[in-house]
Amino acid sequence: MKSSLPKVLHPVGHRAMVDHAIDAAEALGCEKIIVVVGNHSPEVRAHIVKRLGEDAIAVQDPPCGTGHAVRAAEEALKGFEGEVVITYGDVPLLKATDIEPVFGGKGVSVIGFEARDPGAYGRLVIEGETLVAITEAKEASAEVLAIRACNSGVMAAPSQLLFTLLADVTNENAKGEYYLTDVVELARKAGHDTRAVFAGEDAVMGVNSQAELAEAEALFQKVQRETFMANGVTMSAPETVHFAYDTQVGAGTVIEPFVVFGPNAVVEGGARIRSFSHIEGAKVGTKAEVGPYARLRPGADLGEKVKIGNFVEVKNVTLGTGAKANHLAYLGDGSVGAGANIGAGTIFCNYDGFFKHRTEVGEGAFVGSNSSLVAPVTIGDGAMVGSGSVVTKNVEAGELALARAPQVNKSGWAKRFMDTMRAKKAAKK
Structure with missing residues (x-):
């Protein structure tokens, strides 16, 4: 953002982007809301603590990718048996109604969108009703790059399944990071359902500039x-x-x-x-x-x-x-x-x-x-x-x-004053 203000605190509609994300989670009726923050942004942490309290904070330190970020929330979700949905603090236009379709699956569900220009988005490889894989653009073949169905990054899965799969994610990729997207392929190999639901491209728009x-x-x-x-x-x-x-x-x-x-x-x-x-x-x-x-x-x-x-x-x-x-x-x-x-x-x-x-x-x-x-x-x-x-x-x-000085009119004063000043001005020429 080239700004001293952390990205997710930049406002849309006079509200910090991360608050829009929290609003959507609250509108969904989520039992717990955990915000993953980094130690490099104490302002973000303070903002979240003020709104949700210390119990809502999980720290990712150092940042090592999206999969690593979600694992940072594992301890905060210990004992939780429901479904976990992962959203993003820089996606301010995503509403509860856009997220709701990811719930109810037995395995991993992902929100996708049809991109006007797929560009650097990760591609959703879908066969029939099954989401086979999410492939990052940097690692995609020409055939996969031609796909217009793209990954929003929003994902849901039962808590225990999600963290079991994340434990097997490696950083053997071009960026050396732990990709959350690898969960889809791991789930499929383990025999779990994987599916994609779709939202509008504008709803899942991320902000990076x-x-x-x-x-x-x-x-x-x-x-x-x-x-x-x-x-x-x-x-x-x-x-x-x-x-x-x-x-x-x-x-x-x-x-x-x-x-x-x-x-x-x-x-x-x-x-x-x-x-x-x-x-x-x-x-x-x-x-x-x-x-x-x-x-x-x-x-x-x-x-x-x-x-x-x-x-x-x-x-x-x-x-x-x-x-x-x-x-x-x-x-x-x-x-x-x-x-x-x-x-x-x-x-x-x-x-x-x-x-x-x-x-x-x-x-x-x-x-x-x-x-x-x-x-x-x-x-x-x-x-x-x-x-x-x-x-x-x-x-x-x-x-x-009436709280003002009484008016006094002085007869001839203005004419005498103006005549004197005109004479002084003329003498200087």
Whole structure:
């Protein structure tokens, strides 16, 4: 990947690739999930421990091939009598539904795919309904290289059988590694069933470069867009809208072009998300409108029919039904009551350099343009704040707050000033 970030921690849909693999295992209802890691990637280990705990870790040290990696999990699976399925941390698009067909066999089952360009993929040699062998491209004859059925690497077998076969795998090959694929031929020679089931090529795509990561992201986004549109979400330019792995959007929502969803975004039905908006960790209520050019950050919670307009940023603020902030505002840490209006250029001054504080704006309140509300502060129900005010004290319900210097007009001052400056400028020429 030519990156300081370990490969399997690179994200697809704002989620690390290895987490996609774990998600699929969890969706299958697997009794145990073991992640094989190397000592060269402590970040990967820490990531897995945080999600699954230390018991989910098996260490391969040093790396000596895929067969060797699976054997590293043998101790962690000691006493387990079910079927073991082997998947990969750099195959982020594989779903539980793609994996399910490998289960239920008495011997070894492999997921294959029909490759558009078989290239360097291992080939599946199939006779009738039997998978005879998996041959690595580097060691394949011209006849085998012509086969389009390729190995995804995903394999399943009863636990005891799998590790018995792995014990007989050798590293007598061009790379000097222990190939997991050798299990198929060993199983067949021992009289066990060997079979292949097939998934789509995109589903089993592995990521080994930044270009392939971008390709996986594009495939992920395509599926997300198609799913949302099938469920009643309107997108006039879906190819410009980007979703996270956990984005939720209700039917009847309209998403305009060039909208980005980060993790943990929920949009209820009937909302409108206008162009060039970014939504992450936020909830948008029914019939609310966001944007264009709006940013909703974690903790933003917009009630029904709330309007957040252009160049408005909201962070950790709850807005009640019908509240509005139509332009050029920052709302951070607090609440805005139902029907309240936040004028253009209003700032919730929530940070004193050390701590965050809350601003509470009551129902039906009106905050005039270019106001600064210095938290902690409360604007009561139905209260008003005059434009350009810097509010540092609570405003009670129904009050008008004016916190600005009185205007003074000095007769003739501007003309005298300009005449003087023009004369000075002329004298320098």
